[in-house]
Amino acid sequence: MNWLHKARPVLIVTGLALVIGSLIGARELAHGSTSDASAKGDAPRATGGTIVLGTVDTNTPHVSYGLPPVLSSGTVSKVFVTDREEVKVDQPLYAFDATLQQATVDSAKAAVALAETKVAEAKEGKKRHAKNIEVMKKGVEALNRRAGDADNIVSIVKANMENGYKQNGFQPNEWPAKLKNEPQYAEAQSKYTGAYNEWEIEKAKLEALEAVNAQLPVDQAEAAVKQAQAELARAQIAVDMCVVKAKVAGTVEQVSISAGTTLGISTRAPALLLIPAGPRIVRAEVEAEFAHRLGNDRIGKQVTISDHSDAKLTYTGVVRDIGKNFLPKRANAENLIASDTRALEAVIEITDPSPAGKPPLRVGQRVRVNLGQ
Template sequence: MNWLRKARPVLIITGLALVIGSLVGARELTHGASTDAPAKGDAPRAAGGTIVLATVDTDPGPVSYGLPPVLPSGTVIKVFVKDREEVKADQPLYAFDATLPQATVESAKAAVALAETKVAEAKEGKKRHAKSIEVMKKGVEALDDRARDVLGYRNLIKKNLEDSYKRNGFPAEEWEVKLSIDPTYADAQIKYRGAYNELEVEKAKLGALEAVNAQLPIDQAEAAVKQAEAEKAKAQVAVDMCVVKAKTAGTVEQVSISQGTTLGISTRAPALWLIPAGPRVVRAEVEAEFAHRIGNDRIGKQVTISDHSDSKLTYTGTVRGIGSTFLPKRSTAENLLGSDTRVIEAVIDVTDPAPAGKPPLLIGQRVRVNFGQ
């Protein structure tokens, strides 16, 4: 045990030396200067400079496909593509069973037809309303003529009686009393009041009928048609989205579904990946301690891209843009130094992702970028 106590300081110092050496080596691997001479046919590399980890990507990036947002779950009835198949934009990729969404469409169609029937009924009601007003106006005119005739008849009887009273020498102040008890005049007065009252009642009915807005039921019915059509369109979208189509041209990768596969909202694995057909880029991860070395003056400058596992495999690229915000890394790979995982992203256009005599750069491949001095 004595020898163990004596050797403990030596072991601790040795362990610390190994840890420090590992960290320094990792730092040099990730960000250190590169002094390897370029092999024949390789792209030129800077004899030193800031080196950062990066990932090969597409622009735009790969897209995962799964369950359409309009479906809570679905069963795949057909897969139209296979791994590594090139597809065009809007080309069908796979389809879900659309029985239930199609039933909703049929129900929505019936609702539209019913709403359109209500519009036709409302329009016919407006015609009937206008006809009723026309008929009632003629009736009011007839009653008005009748009331005028009855009034004229009453006035004639009154005049004849007053002339008689005058010839017989009755004082004028007695005429009203005599008229009130004369049966002929009383009958004419009753007929006039009856005709006048009937006229006023019909006028009131006509006014009430004219006050009715016969267009309102049409507007309401047409609004119901629009709502029903919107529901039908929404239901049709669900049917259409049961056939999942490519949003852009590209290459299909990792098809994980087949006929009969059921996907739900809790399904995490994508049905497939679509790698867009477009330029290849490298997204470099510039950590905080090196951000001051990679400024906007680098934009448009050439950089050297090397394979992460074989630094002799090099490619060239041009800096397209440099971010101005520290954000989480796109990749899930851990930083070798275990420091801050937030980085500034620099996007680099790859000059030639598949040069002659070299393996092509693959999407998702980890590389290193040498920005030079």
């Protein structure tokens, strides 16, 4: 019995090895004869063609929703949707408290109303300006006639005086000196000079008034209205954007918020995800060492898609596009630790993601794609 006691550890290790070997063998039978490299994401040459890993996706990648761009932080006031709910474009998803933004809208509305009042005042001022010009023109015309009448009186007085000088035998060269001493003539001259000067002053005032651009205050007031309206529009947009709406039609997933939830610019988790409606595709990752096997002649060819964890579940697809550049894998973009792993992306259109008798292929599901020989 001593030897049996000593051999027990060896027997246990041997038994464990047989169990592990059986499990590995069963896995290989279930998932096909692929190499370890395939299980790690490489593309081994398996029976029937080149096999690569891929992920089920939509034509338009899923959309993450969080804070609207008008907020640096905000508190959710209401959530309109639940997980797995189908939504249409522009359907409200959730809303933030917009008290401050609404106050800005109210202030902007008051500014618009005030600016519109200024426009009315400017237009009324323009009317008054036109009326003042009309009245002043009449006044200038009256002063012009008055000055003309005064000038005529001067001429009449002068003519009467000169006739008297002539009758009294005075020579014409003596008349100017005698006129200077005539009170009647001096009075007529004074009245004419006053009327003429008054006409000149009022005419200058009229010219200055006509030079004023009465339309300018109206234009400035109307420009102020447009600016105030633009501010109001921006303020209203900020209020509207506090209600987050669906950018595309699809299905809501992973709602992580409720009324009272506060989101900030440092919040990493999205408020919810929206899986776009439409055809399902596979984004297959072709490693560099297998890229030479993919030419443009593969586009339009039928391929076989199998579940990553159960190779017996197969689906069909058609190669729609093959990338021309090696780019970082999409999955790496979500990792905190940067990775420089690059691959050529092939887009496969899934013929029927929900065939009868098989579980449907779901967005985000890892699959294998047999791209053929």
